[in-house]
Structure formats: C-alpha cells, structure tokens
Amino acid sequence: MDASRFRAVVVRLGGPTAALVCSLALTTGCSGPTAASAAKERQERPAGSTAQAAAPRAASDLQDDYQKVIGDVLPSVVQIQSGDELGSGIVYDDEGHVVTNAHVVGAERTFRVTTAGSEQPLGAKLVYSYPEQDLAVIKLDRTPDGLKAARFGDSSKVDVGQIVLAMGSPLGLSSSVTQGIVSATGRTVSEGRGDGGGTGATLANMVQTSAAINPGNSGGALVDLDSKVIGIPTLAATGTGGSDSQAPGIGFAIPASMVKTVADQIIKDGKVTDSGRAALGITGRTIVNDRFRPAGVAVVEVTGGGAADEAGIESGDVITRLGDTDVTTITSLAEALAERKPGDKVKVTFTRDGDERTADVTLGEQ
Secondary structure, three states: OOHHHOEEEEEEOOOOOOEEEEEOOOOOOOOOOOHHHHHHHHHHOOOOOOHHHHHHHHHHHHHHHHHHHHHHHHHHEEEEEEOOEEEEEEEOOOOOEEEEOHHHHOOOOEEEEEOOOOOOOEEEEEEEEEHHHOEEEEEEOOOOOOOOOOOEOOHHHOOOOOEEEEEEOHHHOOOEEEEEEEEEEEEEEEOOOOOOOOOOOEEEEEEEEOOOOOOOOOOOEEEOOOOOEEEEEEEEEEEOOOOOOEEEEEEEEEEHHHHHHHHHHHHHHOOOOOOOOEEOOEEEEEEEOOOOOEEEEEEEEEOOOOHHHHOOOOOOOEEEEEOOEEOOOHHHHHHHHHOOOOOOEEEEEEEEOOEEEEEEEEOEEO
C-alpha cells in the first residue's frame, strides 16, 4: 500500500462517526538490537562501567513515577453507563459532580456510575450537556465515602514530548491505563454525526497524544506526571477504511482549561453562559460545483441581529472564505470559526448572484 495515501479520520470514542482531518505518512521497520549485538556490546564494555546499573535505576524511577500518578488519579476516574453504552468520567469536586463528554451521556438523563471505591454502581443525573464543546456534567445521587476529586492542570503549559497517561474504561475495561506523549497541541478537529449520536462538534486547541485511546476512554483523564489532568480524551483516529482500519497512536483530548471553563459554568449556573466560541450567526449547507466538488457554504438562514446580519450577509449568499481560510464545506467553516474568538473582526468573502463580494464581520458568540 502506498503509505502516503493513507488518510486519518477522527472518530468519537464510543460510536461510529468520521471526519477527514489529515494525511499520515506511515513508516515501518523500526527494530531494536539483536541478542548477538547486545551480547557483543556487553563483552566490549570496559570493566567497572556503570552504564548497566544506570539504565535499571532510570527505568525504576520512571516506573515509580507512573505508579504514583496512577495511585493519585485513578480513584478520580469513573465508569459511566449511559443506556447500553459505556464511557468514562472524572470526579470534578467533593459534591459528586462528574465531568465527561456530551457524546458519552447522549440523550440519557440518568446514569449508573462505578467509582474506584464503590462495589455497586451509583445512580447519577444529568446536570447539563453542552454538545458544541462535547462536554457534560452529571451528579451522583449520593456522595460515597472516599470520593476523590481530580486536580486539573494548566493546559497552556503542556509541551510536545511531555509524558502522559490516559485513564478510563476502554472497551468496558474499567480502571485501565495507557502511556504515551503529547504529540502536538492546538489541533482543530471535527466530530461527525454518526448513527451512534455524535455531537458534530468542531473542537479547537485539542491536545494530540500517542497514548492508546479506544472506545470507552471518552470522558476519562489525560494526566501528566504531576498527577494533574491536562485533558479529557475525546477523539481517536482511524483510516478511511473505517473503524477496522486503525491509525494507532493518534488521539485527541479537550484541554483542561476548556473543561474547567465549561464545567464551572454548568455547576454554578446550570448551563453554559459564556461559551467563548465565535459565531457567524447563520444556518448553512455545503454546496458543490459542476464537478461535484465542495465549493462553499450556502447561507440558508441569517440570525436576526447576529454577526452576519449586521454585516449585510443574506440568505442565498455563498461563503467561500473567512479571513485567509478557504471555506468549501460547513465543517471547514466551523473549523475556521473555532480558531477565533467572539469580537474578532474578520473579512468574509462570498458570492451573490454570481458576483464575488466581501464583508467586514465582527464575530458574535455561540
């Protein structure tokens, strides 16, 4: 297979959805030293060399770090049963609030939650779900003894190459832990709307990680070696062949800063009052050209008093560019907006009756 043609598709963890996000170049053939070469190296090493002793000590130190983090954080990670689906969640405070993904709770309003210290599942109810950011908060019906809230870190300080652990219930295996690194930060990815009820959210500033992420990890914890949650694993990547065509080592997590912003508002006000997400104030649909290629977003409806309305954009206009970003589909428009903030001023290029026009738009808020 031509590796350069392999393409990654972001899918939500816990159900089928897919959105094309990037091309991957795959390599193979990585190998370690053979037994013979290792033996030769041992024979040639000078007497009294400390290299052999140093390596086991370093490995032991790292193992101790892992085990400490697992002991600190795993008691704060729960398994959530929502209807027939299983997902994960993080204990957010001492009052029994649990933060998770909106696609984990789905359309359900009551849940069964298994905590690290409970022998039997506990009941929980939905506080609020915010699909636009794929986050939700539920609350336990009672607070069990020993319930431990997780500590959240500063995701703006997350560095590429940083070691992280992913904790959750992949494939229903509760209290599972995988290890990897932060592969990238600031990713913008889109989640589809599949038969499993995906939110269709476009998510900005995502943390990309090589830690193994599988269905059931959604809503769990991505943790640094200081035992702080830096993100909530939400998306994994597969090839265009579907869920059986895996792209291992490519997962995405909602950064802790966004998790805290949304969860704090839900707990305080019962809903999200300040999303921090830019909006154009339209309902649109993707259109294609005469070669059946996506060619822009047709404005179906303009929200009265919204950003587009104030700038003179009308129903029937076709948006082709936002700032310096080409717009060919409704997803590409959502991704361009996800990288901006309410109040930003941006030039929108569109066509009306075949003529190209531009409008200076001050973006509103979702």
